[in-house]
Each structure stands twice: as structure tokens, then as C-alpha cells.
Amino acid sequence: KYDRVYNFSAGPSMLPLEVIEDVAANLCNYKGTGESVMEMSHRSKEFQQIIDDAEANLRKLINIPDNYKVLFLQGGGTTQFSMVPLNLLRKSKKADYIVTGQWAKKAYKEATKFGDIKLVASSEEDTYSYIPEVKKDQFRTDADYAYICTNNTIYGTHYPYVPDTGDVPLVADMSSCFLSEEIDVSKYGIIWAGAQKNVAPAGVTIVIIRDDLVGFADEKCPVYLDYKIHVDKGSMYNTPPCFSIYVAGEVFKYLLKIGGIKEMHERDVRKAGKLYDYIDSSSMFKGTVRKEDRSLMNVTFVTGDEALDKKFIAEAKEQGMINLAGHRSVGGMRASIYNAMPEDGVDALIAFMKKFEAENK
Numbered sequence: 001k002y003d004r005v006y007n008f009s010a011g012p013s014m015l016p017l018e019v020i021e022d023v024a025a026n027l028c029n030y031k032g033t034g035e036s037v038m039e040m041s042h043r044s045k046e047f048q049q050i051i052d053d054a055e056a057n058l059r060k061l062i063n064i065p066d067n068y069k070v071l072f073l074q075g076g077g078t079t080q081f082s083m084v085p086l087n088l089l090r091k092s093k094k095a096d097y098i099v100t101g102q103w104a105k106k107a108y109k110e111a112t113k114f115g116d117i118k119l120v121a122s123s124e125e126d127t128y129s130y131i132p133e134v135k136k137d138q139f140r141t142d143a144d145y146a147y148i149c150t151n152n153t154i155y156g157t158h159y160p161y162v163p164d165t166g167d168v169p170l171v172a173d174m175s176s177c178f179l180s181e182e183i184d185v186s187k188y189g190i191i192w193a194g195a196q197k198n199v200a201p202a203g204v205t206i207v208i209i210r211d212d213l214v215g216f217a218d219e220k221c222p223v224y225l226d227y228k229i230h231v232d233k234g235s236m237y238n239t240p241p242c243f244s245i246y247v248a249g250e251v252f253k254y255l256l257k258i259g260g261i262k263e264m265h266e267r268d269v270r271k272a273g274k275l276y277d278y279i280d281s282s283s284m285f286k287g288t289v290r291k292e293d294r295s296l297m298n299v300t301f302v303t304g305d306e307a308l309d310k311k312f313i314a315e316a317k318e319q320g321m322i323n324l325a326g327h328r329s330v331g332g333m334r335a336s337i338y339n340a341m342p343e344d345g346v347d348a349l350i351a352f353m354k355k356f357e358a359e360n361k
């Protein structure tokens with residue numbers, strides 16, 4: 001009814017229409033306060049309620065244990081690349097990284113500025129088309145933490161397992177798969193995720209941190225980059241990204257309403273399953289990653305002919321299916337089908353791929 005397109009962007013990406021409609025209905029006068037959340041003081045009791053509800057609903061959604069803190073921060077995923085080592089390199093100053101894509105590599109490189117950082121495994125030699133299997137004895141037992149990126153947005157891979165790091169806290173960048181699957185938070189020291197895929201508009205990064213890992217930043221650490229200040233001040237040391245936090249809260253409510261992460265995951269499995277099944281049966285389109293490691297969120301594929309890829313992307317756009325080009329560094333196609341992509345959008349894409357294949361044999 002709004003003449004909307006299916007947006008297959010890797011992020012910022014689609015939000016549930018129901019949430020957008022609700023936000024729109026409250027945009028000029030949020031629930032009778034006489035003001036918009038965009039204009040509201042972050043010190044007001046109305047905003048305090050918004051951020052408290054957002055945290056409580058997120059805790060409920062993914063069962064966050066009490067000994068974990070939830071933070072709503074700015075600076076995007078990129079800021080976490082330095083915040084993690086600045087706070088967690090606290091004893092041996094050693095950390096172990098698995099590099100499964102460009103975002104993990106950036107995190108790894110940033111960490112090397114601050115300590116003794118080991119590259120435990122990498123799939124770079126094979127264009128990050130798989131997730132290496134890493135055993136416990138490959139991690140240093142005296143490392144301060146180990147680091148992974150669970151879903152690799154650019155390549156379309158996802159960890160089929162949680163690496164066993166023993167007593168070494170595991171830090172996970174879950175930006176592009178957060179809230180798409182049930183997770184056991186207690187297996188991680190830190191989970192963090194940028195909002196602009198499954199959660200909210202860009203601007204807020206969610207950090208879930210075990211409380212015994214808080215408070216170790218060096219005194220020279222810039223104040224914003226110290227997790228402790230945000231823990232102590234309830235994410236309100238300075239002005240938080242109020243509007244993004246508000247929308248995140250609305251998305252959490254929406255997810256609880258539809259049946260939680262279990263229901264969302266079933267939908268995601270169904271959507272991705274259809275698309276991969278079609279790709280596997282197609283004689284034109286080929287998946288680019290190892291099947292066992294396929295992402296439910298970012299589906300990457302090629303025709304093998306760059307000109308044909310371009311034609312496909314251009315014609316899909318004319319049909320209202322936008323942002324299907326692969327990341328500029330890898331080419332081909334990438335359909336990001338995050339939580340908010342309706343199943344109809346995936347059906348429309350498959351129908352278009354079939355038609356394109358028949359017309360371009």
C-alpha cells in the first residue's frame with residue numbers, strides 16, 4: 001500500500017512494516033507526550049522508560065543471564081573493533097582471532113595495535129568461502145579473550161558451531177545474524193551487534209558483556225571507549241542514540257509478539273531454504289560458499305559471467321528488488337534476507353530468477 005520495494009541491502013536494511021507504521025503513528029506526538037522521540041530529552045522519564053523497556057524486552061527475547069550487562073552505544077561496529085581490545089586485554093595482553101571475512105580482519109588488525117594478537121585461523125586464502133574448524137587446543141590458554149564474527153555479511157557464511165575456547169572469554173560480532181537464531185549467551189564473554197541489519201536504523205550498537213569483564217580499561221583509555229562508564233551510567237553517560245534505541249525497542253516488542261526468536265528463526269530458515277534450494281537446482285546461478293557454512297541472512301551467488309550478473313541486478317531493480325549487487329570487493333550477487341524481509345520478497349526474487357534464467361539461456 002505504500003509502493004515499497006524489496007530491499008536486499010546488507011544494511012541498513014528493511015524493518016518490519018508494522019514497526020514502521022507504529023513509529024509513524026507516534027512520530028509527531030509520542031503516546032500523548034506532546035513531542036516526538038526525536039525531540040525528547042534523554043534525561044526525561046519518558047525516555048528512561050523507553051530504554052528500560054528496550055533492555056528488559058531484549059533480555060526476555062534472548063534470555064540474557066543477570067550477570068550480563070546490556071549497553072546501547074554509538075560508533076557502530078567499527079568502534080567495537082578497538083573497544084574490545086582496549087577493555088579486555090587485561091592480563092597477558094594476548095588475544096586470539098579467527099578471521100572469516102573483512103569485518104573480522106578489520107577487528108584483528110585494530111587489535112594488533114594494542115597487544116599480542118594471534119591469528120588462529122583464516123579462510124582468506126579461499127576468499128572466505130568457508131568457516132575454519134578450530135579446536136580448543138589452537139587457542140592460547142593464557143589469552144585474555146578469543147574473537148569471532150559469527151555471520152560474515154560480505155561472503156554469506158555463518159559459523160555452524162561455537163568454538164570451544166575453554167576458560168578464555170569468547171567475543172562475538174553478531175551484527176548480521178543477531179536475533180535470527182536462539183543463542184546461549186552464557187557461552188560468550190561479549191556479544192555485540194550493530195543495529196542496522198536486524199534491529200533498528202543505524203546509530204546504535206548493542207553490547208552484551210559479562211560483568212566480570214567490565215572495569216579493566218587502562219586509565220588512558222578515552223572515556224567513551226571504556227565499557228565501565230556505560231555500565232555505571234546505564235548507557236547514558238552522554239547523549240545516547242535515542243531514536244535508534246526507541247525503534248530497537250519496538251522491534252524487540254514485535255519479535256516477542258510474533259513468538260520470539262524461535263518463530264523468527266523458523267521463518268528465516270524457511271526463507272533461506274527456498275532460495276538456496278532454487279540456487280542449487282539452477283543451471284545458471286551458483287552459490288559461492290560451502291553449503292554447511294551458509295548464512296541464513298546473506299545469500300551470495302553468481303552466474304559466472306560478470307556481464308550477466310550486472311544485467312540481472314539491473315533488471316531486478318526495475319522489478320522493485322533493489323540492492324542485489326554483491327559487496328564491491330567480491331562482485332556477483334548478494335540477497336540479504338534479514339528478519340524483516342517478508343517471505344513474499346524471497347518468493348518474488350526466486351520467481352524473477354527463474355524467469356531470468358529462462359530468458360537468458
Ligand code: PMP
Nearest residue numbers: 076077078103153173175176194
Ligand atoms: N561487523 C559486521 C558483521 C558487519 O556486517 C559490519 C558492517 N556491515 C560491521 C561489523 C561494521 O559495522 P559499522 O559499519 O557499523 O561500523
